[in-house]
Amino acid sequence: MALTHPFPTATVLGYPRIGRRRELKRAVESFWAGRTTADELESTALALRRDTARHLVSLGLDADGGAVPGSFSYYDQVLDAVALLGAVPDRFAGLTEAGPGGHGRLPLAAYFAVARGAGDAPPLEMTKWFDTNYHYLVPEIGPGTPIAFADDRVVREFTELARPDDGGAPVVTRPVLVGPVTFLLLSKAADGSPEGFRPLDRLDDVVDAYAGVLRALAAAGAPWVQLDEPALVTDLLGAGFDEVADAVRRAYARLATDLAPGRDRPAILVAAPYGDLRGGSGDGLALLAGTDVEAVAVDLVRGSAPTGAVPGLDSTTLVAGVIDGHNVWRADLGARLADLEGLTAAGAGAVTVGTSTSLLHVPHDVADEPRLDSALAGWLAFADQKVAEVVTLATGLTQGREAVADRLAESAAAVRSRAAAPGVVVPAVRERTAALTPEDAERAPYARRAAAQRERLDLPPLPTTTIGSFPQTAEIRAARAAWARGELSDADYTAAMRGQIAATVALQEELGLDVLVHGEPERNDMVQYFAEQLDGFATTVNGWVQSYGSRCVRPPILWGDVSRPAPLTVSWTAYAASLTSKPVKGMLTGPVTILAWSFVRDDLPLGETAEQVALALRDEVADLEASGIGVVQVDEPALRELLPLRTAAHAEYLDWSVRSFRLATAGADVATQVHTHLCYSEFGQVIGAIDGLDADVTSVEAARSRMEIVPQLADAGFGRGIGPGVYDIHSPRVPSVEEVTELVTLAAKAIDPRLVWVNPDCGLKTRGPAETRESLANLVTATRTVRATL
Numbered sequence: 001m002a003l004t005h006p007f008p009t010a011t012v013l014g015y016p017r018i019g020r021r022r023e024l025k026r027a028v029e030s031f032w033a034g035r036t037t038a039d040e041l042e043s044t045a046l047a048l049r050r051d052t053a054r055h056l057v058s059l060g061l062d063a064d065g066g067a068v069p070g071s072f073s074y075y076d077q078v079l080d081a082v083a084l085l086g087a088v089p090d091r092f093a094g095l096t097e098a099g100p101g102g103h104g105r106l107p108l109a110a111y112f113a114v115a116r117g118a119g120d121a122p123p124l125e126m127t128k129w130f131d132t133n134y135h136y137l138v139p140e141i142g143p144g145t146p147i148a149f150a151d152d153r154v155v156r157e158f159t160e161l162a163r164p165d166d167g168g169a170p171v172v173t174r175p176v177l178v179g180p181v182t183f184l185l186l187s188k189a190a191d192g193s194p195e196g197f198r199p200l201d202r203l204d205d206v207v208d209a210y211a212g213v214l215r216a217l218a219a220a221g222a223p224w225v226q227l228d229e230p231a232l233v234t235d236l237l238g239a240g241f242d243e244v245a246d247a248v249r250r251a252y253a254r255l256a257t258d259l260a261p262g263r264d265r266p267a268i269l270v271a272a273p274y275g276d277l278r279g280g281s282g283d284g285l286a287l288l289a290g291t292d293v294e295a296v297a298v299d300l301v302r303g304s305a306p307t308g309a310v311p312g313l314d315s316t317t318l319v320a321g322v323i324d325g326h327n328v329w330r331a332d333l334g335a336r337l338a339d340l341e342g343l344t345a346a347g348a349g350a351v352t353v354g355t356s357t358s359l360l361h362v363p364h365d366v367a368d369e370p371r372l373d374s375a376l377a378g379w380l381a382f383a384d385q386k387v388a389e390v391v392t393l394a395t396g397l398t399q400g401r402e403a404v405a406d407r408l409a410e411s412a413a414a415v416r417s418r419a420a421a422p423g424v425v426v427p428a429v430r431e432r433t434a435a436l437t438p439e440d441a442e443r444a445p446y447a448r449r450a451a452a453q454r455e456r457l458d459l460p461p462l463p464t465t466t467i468g469s470f471p472q473t474a475e476i477r478a479a480r481a482a483w484a485r486g487e488l489s490d491a492d493y494t495a496a497m498r499g500q501i502a503a504t505v506a507l508q509e510e511l512g513l514d515v516l517v518h519g520e521p522e523r524n525d526m527v528q529y530f531a532e533q534l535d536g537f538a539t540t541v542n543g544w545v546q547s548y549g550s551r552c553v554r555p556p557i558l559w560g561d562v563s564r565p566a567p568l569t570v571s572w573t574a575y576a577a578s579l580t581s582k583p584v585k586g587m588l589t590g591p592v593t594i595l596a597w598s599f600v601r602d603d604l605p606l607g608e609t610a611e612q613v614a615l616a617l618r619d620e621v622a623d624l625e626a627s628g629i630g631v632v633q634v635d636e637p638a639l640r641e642l643l644p645l646r647t648a649a650h651a652e653y654l655d656w657s658v659r660s661f662r663l664a665t666a667g668a669d670v671a672t673q674v675h676t677h678l679c680y681s682e683f684g685q686v687i688g689a690i691d692g693l694d695a696d697v698t699s700v701e702a703a704r705s706r707m708e709i710v711p712q713l714a715d716a717g718f719g720r721g722i723g724p725g726v727y728d729i730h731s732p733r734v735p736s737v738e739e740v741t742e743l744v745t746l747a748a749k750a751i752d753p754r755l756v757w758v759n760p761d762c763g764l765k766t767r768g769p770a771e772t773r774e775s776l777a778n779l780v781t782a783t784r785t786v787r788a789t790l
């Protein structure tokens with residue numbers, strides 16, 4: 001197929017859209033608060049898109065030909081596809097207005113209403129995007145959901161940059177859309193859909209609408225469009241390879257074959273980020289090569305490079321994702337260039353350079369980190385550095401190594417300096433993990449532990465507790481901010497936090513809870529708090545990445561061997577315990593969750609890093625015990641999140657993740673009660689692992705699914721303490737006594753009531769003090785009612 005526009009030699013699959021100083025977050029939130037109008041928000045966003053596109057050109061991407069991705073979103077790219085298609089659930093239908101062709105288009109306020117809820121209409125559900133900590137909104141598709149080319153925002157955004165009216169330089173971008181197959185595989189069947197209906201049944205309608213979008217983009221002059229199809233790299237979306245392959249063939253026959261490139265549509269890049277296109281039960285690369293799309297982007301960080309000729313690839317450009325879009329390390333450019341050179345074996349029509357994923361998952365710029373250790377800074381590449389790396393590799397590939405010799409040398413020097421730097425490999429840490437034996441991960445049998453704990457703790461049936469955090473009030477946040485600015489002394493800060501702890505302990509005693517907590521007032525974040533105190537981690541100042549909507553996080557950077565220079569939590573917990581005769585539960589974040597919410601090192605297997613973190617926590621557990629604490633909770637909310645996208649990799653992951661939890665906790669005395677807590681998910685795939693953690697008590701999110709997890713655990717033979725959440729902490733609504741009574745009764749019927757604990761779904765840090773008090777009071781009253789019937 002003759003191409004008018006060859007694919008650019010260097011590109012990235014997407015770029016952060018929140019702005020270097022979170023300008024978009026601020027603009028969106030001030031629109032939500034009614035302080036600015038939709039027009040003002042639109043003009044801030046336009047300015048941001050222009051700055052971003054021109055900035056990418058200044059970093060070396062071509063200004064024309066579609067090298068710069070058009071990957072902006074006000075909230076979420078999956079929601080954008082919902083808006084593009086007008087595929088709005090009935091409960092929001094009243095908010096749409098007529099768009100092109102008279103289809104229902106969402107004005108900005110309505111777009112945000114779908115994301116955040118409006119009045120009685122709950123928002124779309126939110127869930128994690130592949131194996132990242134980014135959350136997307138789950139489309140609801142039924143047989144009657146409207147699907148058409150309803151909103152031409154993507155076309156307008158292209159035109160605004162290609163033909164700018166601000167007198168600035170034009171940039172011909174490459175619009176980025178979620179691909180039709182992935183869109184439907186990420187959707188759930190709308191409520192009321194007939195038995196057996198699956199969103200993928202609507203593929204032809206979605207593809208028709210996309211055909212309309214592609215025509216409009218071609219008419220506007222877009223040389224390339226990018227359709228993201230990461231559904232091709234996962235086994236976790238409930239469709240087998242053959243079904244996905246069939247959908248891909250149908251979709252791209254219609255989009256790529258039936259529409260004439262250059263006339264009816266732009267040239268098409270299909271991107272398959274986040275994993276191995278060739279790691280499932282079929283070869284996704286051969287599948288895509290067999291379609292008429294002009295280019296395919298593969299993730300060569302997570303995925304494997306083809307070792308021989310791929311049929312059909314000779315007429316396709318292979319966009320080799322050799323720069324990691326999902327982590328922050330500077331690449332070894334010489335090695336990556338060798339990888340690119342090795343790709344000739346695949347027999348692609350052309351090979352160009354890209355990132356493995358969108359750069360959405362990394363911060364903007366290492367140069368923006370004034371407080372980072374300068375050696376560490378030299379080993380890192382955030383989004384801007386990664387763009388430069390891609391450009392360097394493309395130059396090396398097209399002009400030869402000599403053309404970039406100095407940059408290859410610099411990169412090699414950075415890699416060498418990192419490997420040899422103090423703290424990266426700490427012999428004492430390595431010796432300790434090397435000496436571990438299987439017994440280090442084993443506790444005494446549960447029956448013995450349970451007896452010893454019964455005697456020590458003397459708890460009533462259906463013991464009540466909370467998950468750890470109490471409301472993070474404005475007062476607490478203000479104290480921490482003042483302390484960080486140096487305006488509050490260490491002593492005054494400690495006194496302020498102790499005051500909070502005392503109030504929280506008093507509240508729990510007054511309410512009559514059985515196992516108390518200190519309330520976690522001193523924690524900014526359940527991972528960052530630990531990362532700030534452990535050796536081997538660094539934290540950033542401006543390293544924000546989007547978590548969902550306007551919510552951003554600053555993941556710590558785990559760069560070296562991990563150890564614990566001093567106790568992390570003991571003084572706070574011991575202080576709480578000194579105020580009450582009831583048991584106080586110590587609170588730790590587990591190794592898997594600490595890794596999941598940090599940037600992890602790429603020079604050590606994750607399982608080994610997890611062991612190091614686990615041993616640091618094990619020492620903390622010992623120190624808590626030594627200070628008299630008899631209950632310790634190790635939270636693992638991210639256990640499910642790190643589950644590999646390919647089922648073939650599950651066993652190995654579950655093995656090291658479960659082992660790291662056990663290493664953290666197995667040093668505990670038989671009479672010390674070990675709790676764990678999990679939330680955020682369908683636990684189906686990790687039920688066995690939950691059992692494998694061997695915790696004495698496991699609390700899980702369950703209120704919204706009405707205790708669904710309890711029979712699942714019972715069926716799996718789970719025989720230790722279980723606290724299914726009876727109160728949904730994601731909403732300010734106070735659960736009634738009747739409601740909680742019903743849920744507790746349900747749990748006590750599904751499983752031996754002697755195993756049942758009563759607790760909320762998760763921590764209370766985002767809740768207000770008044771609703772927290774009322775909800776917990778109802779929880780205790782309901783528990784007493786059920787206890788009386790036992």
Ligand code: MET
Pocket residue numbers: 467468469520526587635637677679762763764765
């Ligand atoms: C996301 S799980 C949170 C657990 C933590 N202990 C808390 O209560 O906040």
Ligand SMILES: [Zn+2]
Pocket residue numbers: 467637677678679680761762763
């Ligand atoms: Zn939780």
